[in-house]
Structure formats: structure tokens, C-alpha cells
Amino acid sequence: MADPAINEYGIEIRRLYKVFGPKAAELVPLVEGGMSKTELNEKHGHVLGLRDINISMPAGCIQVIMGLSGSGKSTLIRHINRLIDPTSGEVVVGGEDVVKMTPDQLREFRRHKTAMVFQKFALLPHRNVLENTVYGLEVQGVPRAKQVETAAHWLERVGLKGFEQKYPNQLSGGMQQRVGLARALTNDAPILLMDEAFSALDPLIRMDMQTILLDLQKDIRKTIVFITHDLDEALRLGDQIAILRDGEMVQQGTGQDIVMRPADDYISSFVEHVNRGKVIRVETLMAKGPADAALPQLPAGTLLDEAARRIIASGQERFAVVDGEGRPLGTIDMATINRGMFASDAA
């Protein structure tokens, strides 16, 4: 990429339906008519994968997808590089509809625009760690020296330096997952598709890998689609979060939206155990409006935990919330913070 800061590969998914089974196309009208997943399975023996998914993922952002097991997360992410063909709908990536690409175009698109980390790792068992990691570049036809150099960099970054010559079956699950991650990062594509990419990692390494992603976003800004079951991870990484249930989109929004205003009981049950003090930011709860210049200041983005600590330490009642340039955005007091941390209907 000439200018790494600019990434024009946003992802627009429109009216996407996926029905699994031989007569899928004929059954879409029924699904559009509102037939449920269970009914479709019982009456027609077809599985409803996705129903009317509409989502817009801006370029350079991390889009998190959540949902219970079997809700269609992996199915959705596979539509973005067309590992699965949709039954109907559009998947527009960087202005081009992936569904309409010819096989050649699709191959070029996969080689240069996307990289993927798989839930089940999907490493090549007959290749050692280094050879697995270079795979994407090898397929692209990049010179060998460059392949090895890039791969070595990312292997070191994910903490696998010294394991280059090992085979996947000699590694633990978490190590295999990091090989998968290094393989995807080595590809240096503007779109990164990560299907439960951190699920097999221990909490410390997981934190570290999250940091890699966030660091990456500071200078390269890839469009990342990230599937996870862990709400804390979703809130830490996601610029946007989408929640699926039984193949349907139930809520989309920022992490703050989802925690503060869960759309229904399903999502409430997702968010009820989250540590709100470590998730909600002061600007979400502040009273918007001008603030007295004399008030002590808190930068926007401060989490409630931290804000409470500062307020208690300062002995003051009320703080001004200010943006990066020090302009006041609003005010917040201890009582609001307390309510935000403990009551689920604070907003």
C-alpha cells in the first residue's frame, strides 16, 4: 500500500440471506416471509444460516461480531471472502460486490485484500511453523527472502521466535492459534477476518495479542472483522459491535450503546456480568453542555473506575469532561458515576 494510513476497504453487507441445503434458493421467499429457523428445518430440512443481514463496516475500523454458538458468526464472516456463497444478497467490499466476482477476480481479491484467522486454526500439518506462516506470500509469488523476513517478524511479534522449525502437531493449541495469527498478519492485507482468533489463548497472551491488534490499528488501520464470545474483549477492541441470534442481527452499535441500551433480554443477559466500571466511559454518562472553567478536568475516554478514583482523591464533587484539545464537553458527578456502575438502567 502506498499510503498505509488510507484504507478504502469498507465492507457493506446488504440483505444477505443464507440457507444451507440443496433447494436453498427456492426457500428464500419463505424465509423472507418470516419462517423461523426451527420451522424451516422441520418442514423443509434446510438450515437457516443468516436472515436479512445488513451491516456497514467502515474502512479502518474493528467490527466485532458476537452471538451464542450456532448463531451464524462463522457463516457471516465467510461471506466476506466468499468461502461461502450467499443464497441472496450483496457483499460489497471496497466498492466491489464480492458475490459477482469471477473466479480469477475472487482469487486476486483473496490474495491481496484479505487475510483470515480460523476458529479451528486450519494450519497445514505437513509444513513447519515458518512454512505455514509464509503461505499467503508464497501463493502471491513474493520472493522467498521477503517471505521469510516478513514471517520472521510476525512470528517474533506473536511470541513464537525459536519455534520456526516445529510442526503444528508439536505445538499447544494456543501456539497453533498464534501461528494462524502470524500467517494472517504476514499477508499484510487491508482486511483481516478473525474467527475467534484468540479463543485458545491464556489471559495474558490474549491481552498481548489484543494489544498487537490495537497497535496495528494505530499506524496501519486495517478493516478488521473480529468474532469473539468474550464481551470484555469485544468492548476493548470493537469500534462497533454486532450481535447475532439464530442467524439474525439483533443489535448493532458501539460498545457503549450495547452496554447502556441493550435492545432486548438476550443482549441484557450478554452484558449483565460485564464490569461496567472498566467499560463505560465518562462521556457516555456526562450531562452535556458548557462546564465551569474552574472545575477540575477529566479527558473524554476515561473509564468510570478511573474517574471515580480521581474524584475521590480530589475531594471535589463535580468534574468537567474535556476533549483532546481541552474544550469542555459536559460535566459529571460522583452520583452519576455510581449509578452508571451499578444500576443497569442508569441511562
Add this chain to the structure above:
Amino acid sequence: MSWFTEFPHMSDEALRDLRKVIDDGFREFTRAWGGTFETMFEPLRQFLIQSERLMLATPWPVMLAVVGAIAWFASRSWKIVIGSILTLLIIGYFDMWEDTMRTVSMIFVCTVVAIALGIPIGILMARSNRMQSVMNPILDVMQTMPSFVYLIPVVMLLGIGRVPGVIAVVIYAIPPMIRLTNLGIRLVDKDVLEAADAFGSSSWQKLKNVQMPLALPTIMAGINQTIMMALAMVVIASMIGVQGLGQPVLRAINNQYFTMGMFNGLAIVGIAIIFDRVSQAYGRRLQKHLEIVHG
């Protein structure tokens, strides 16, 4: 009621005419095309002659060293290396070295031909279900048809000699090669293939980087079976003029030389065991990294 007790068959004349028409037709065909076929198979004949000449011209100690080296590289097991060399020494001591070399050369050529034809056909079968449903019955016929039956047209077409021998052996021995190539490719883990797709592999890259390497242990099992079946055909092939350990066995059968038959038979068993152990050990070594994957 005769139709009930006796199967109502085609009239004898009709049947005779049918056979006559087919036989005459084929005879006509051989007369017209025999020469063409012979020139077509000329490279194969040259390959056979050269390979046999090489094996016979190589002094026996060199040959033993070569066999030992191959056994070592394939199996990395001293037991197999020593076993192979010892077997060959005994065979040589009982004065069967030349015939053994002829047989080994023949098996080598047959295996090379079977691999060269079998792997591409197996790959095509793995790629298309239609190809698979066409090939499967053909392979069934090749495996179950008594070999004498297809020896007839081959001999009519090409006469007695090495080349028809190789053709007969290959027809008999190639089915496992094809079937196991097909099976090996079809059994490749879907998740791994999907990953190869996700990185934009072309179908050639998928075949070369994923399918063939992962199918290789199964393909090796196919090669092993092909070699075993080719060895089993040695005696039958000697009936149409293939030289080697089969001919003394044939002579022994005709003249009731029990010991001669026994020795040559055991020599065939001996090289069969060498081929089998070495190729199996190699197959196992290929599999080393494909076993148990942590999850």
C-alpha cells in the same frame, strides 16, 4: 414348459455368429493396427530393455549397496536394511540373482507406469464426481476380470513378449493406485483446504501445496499395493514371455520340479517382503506430522 426348466437362451447359431463377428472384427483390427500399436509401445519396450540391462550389468555388490541405501533412506531402520540385504544374499547364493534382477526390473517398470498413469487418473477422479462414477465400474472390471482373459487381446495385438506382459501386469495392478489417490485427495481435511482457498490458492497451488502432500501417505499405500499385485502377476506374465523368476516356476509346474518351484517361489516372496517393508516404512515416515493435532 421347457422355458421354465431350461434358461431360454440365444440360439446356438446366433451365439456362434456373434462370437465370430466380434473375433473377426478384432482380428481385422489387429491386422490393421498391430504395427501402429507396436510403434506406440516402442518407448515402453526400450525402457524395459534399458532398465533390465542396467540391473544385470551392475555388479552384485554395487546392487546390494544401492538396495541398502534405498532401504535406509526410505525407512531409517537398520533392521529393514539388514533384512533386505540378507534376503538378496540368500537369493544370490541359491543362484537366482539374474532372474531376480529381471523380475525387479520388470516390477520397477510396471510400478513407474502405474504411478505415471494412476496418479493423474486418481486426481481427475477426485476432482469430479462424474469421473468417479465412470471410473469405478471400470476399475471393478480390471480388478475382477481373470487376467487370462485380457491377456488374449493383448497378445493378439502385440504378440508374445515383454510389452504385453507389462500391459497385463499394469492393468491388473493399477486399480489400487488410482483408487487410493482418489481416496487420499478426497479425505484431505476440509478446514485446511478452506484455509488454502482463503489465501487465494489457485487449484494447481491447492493440489501441489495441500492435497498431494496430505494425500501422500494414502498414495504410498496405493504404490505398495500396486507393487504387491505386480509381483503376484509375475508367474502369469511369464506365460507370455516375460523373463524372470516366473519362468522357472512355470517350468517347475510343467515338469513337477518341486524344489525348483519352491526356491523361485520363495525368492518372489522374499523380494515382495523387501518392497513391502521398505515402502510401508516410508509411508509411515511421511505420516509423522499428520498425526494427532492438539485442539
